Amino acid sequence: MQWQAGVWLGQFDAMASPCEVLLALPRDQAGLANTLARLAAEEVWRIETRYSRYRQDNVFTTLHDRPDEPQRVDPETARLLNFADQAWQLSDGQFDLTSGLLRKAWTFDRSDRIPDPRLVESLLPFIGWQRLNWVSDQADAEGQIGGGWLTLPKGLELDFGGIGKEYAADRALGMCLMAIPTQWRQSGILINLGGDLACNGPRGGREPWRVGIEPTDSDTTGALTLQLTRGGLATSGDASRYLMRDGKRYSHLLNPLTGWPVESAPRSVTVAAPSCIQSGLVASLAMLKGTMARAFLTETGLPHWVVDG
CATH class of the missing domain: 3.10.520.10 (ApbE-like domains)
Known part of the structure; x- marks a missing residue:
C-alpha cells in the first residue's frame, strides 16, 4: 500500500489489467487499508479463477465438460446467467455471451489481417444464446436465487469476459463495505479494474x-x-x-x-x-x-x- 495524494493506494494485476484500490482513510489507518485492499484483490482473483476459460479446474470447465446434459449451477453463476439473458433480450440478440467463439476467426492486433469470410460463417451455427437451455430458480421472499439448470449444446461456449470485470469491480467494493468499520464507511472507496470503476461515495464524504x-x-x-x-x-x-x-x-x-x-x-x-x-x-x-x-x-x-x- 502507498499513501498518495491523501488516499491509500493498493495495486495488483487481474483479468489482464492493472487494478487499483483507493481508500480515503486517515494516514494512521495503514493496517485497515491493507486489509481492505487484500480483500478486494482476493475477490477479483476468485472470480477470475472461477470463470476463466484458460483453466481446467473451475466452473467454466465443468459447464463445458458435459455438453447436451442438464447441469445444476450455483447461485452466483445463476445470477450471472440471468443478467446475460436479460442483456441478450434487451439487445435483440446482439449482446451474447456465446459470441466469444468468434475469437477463432478474429484477432484484433492492429494489423490488416481480416479473416476469411468462410471461417466466420462456419462459426455462426455455434453462436446464439437462444440455442442453449437456461432455467433459473424463482427468487425467494428475500430476492435470492438458489441456482438453476443449464444445458449447453455441443459446440457452444460461454464467455464470461463480457461481464466478468465489471461484476468483479462491484463485488470487490461490496467486500470492502462488509469489512470496513462503521466509523469509516463514509470515507470513500474506489475500485478500478483496468478502467472499470465502482465506488461507494465521495472521498471523505465530500470530494x-x-x-x-x-x-x-x-x-x-x-x-x-x-x-x-x-x-x-x-x-x-x-x-x-x-x-x-x-x-x-x-x-x-x-x-x-x-x-x-x-x-x-x-x-x-x-x-x-x-x-x-x-x-x-x-x-x-x-x-x-x-x-x-x-x-x-x-x-x-x-x-x-x-x-x-
Whole structure:
C-alpha cells in the first residue's frame, strides 16, 4: 500500500489489467487499508479463477465438460446467467455471451489481417444464446436465487469476459463495505479494474473522485477527466483492439448475428450508472447500436460521454 495524494493506494494485476484500490482513510489507518485492499484483490482473483476459460479446474470447465446434459449451477453463476439473458433480450440478440467463439476467426492486433469470410460463417451455427437451455430458480421472499439448470449444446461456449470485470469491480467494493468499520464507511472507496470503476461515495464524504478516461487516437483533446461520486463507470471502445485494412477500421466489437464488426460504431462510449456491471452493459449496448448510439444513450437518461470515429 502507498499513501498518495491523501488516499491509500493498493495495486495488483487481474483479468489482464492493472487494478487499483483507493481508500480515503486517515494516514494512521495503514493496517485497515491493507486489509481492505487484500480483500478486494482476493475477490477479483476468485472470480477470475472461477470463470476463466484458460483453466481446467473451475466452473467454466465443468459447464463445458458435459455438453447436451442438464447441469445444476450455483447461485452466483445463476445470477450471472440471468443478467446475460436479460442483456441478450434487451439487445435483440446482439449482446451474447456465446459470441466469444468468434475469437477463432478474429484477432484484433492492429494489423490488416481480416479473416476469411468462410471461417466466420462456419462459426455462426455455434453462436446464439437462444440455442442453449437456461432455467433459473424463482427468487425467494428475500430476492435470492438458489441456482438453476443449464444445458449447453455441443459446440457452444460461454464467455464470461463480457461481464466478468465489471461484476468483479462491484463485488470487490461490496467486500470492502462488509469489512470496513462503521466509523469509516463514509470515507470513500474506489475500485478500478483496468478502467472499470465502482465506488461507494465521495472521498471523505465530500470530494468527488477524479478519474481519467483513456483517449482514442482520434480524440485530439487527450484524456477525459470525470468526477465520480457514487456507483459505477465503464468504457467500451477500440482504443487498442482493432484492425485496419485499405483505410477501413474494424472494431473489436462483433455482431454475433453476422460474425463481423459493428458498422459505424463510436470510437468510445463511457457510461455512469448505479453499478459497474450496469455501466458496462449500457456502454456495450450503445456501441452495438452503431449510428444510433447517441440516441440510445439519451433514452437511458444515464450520464454518458461519446467519442465518434
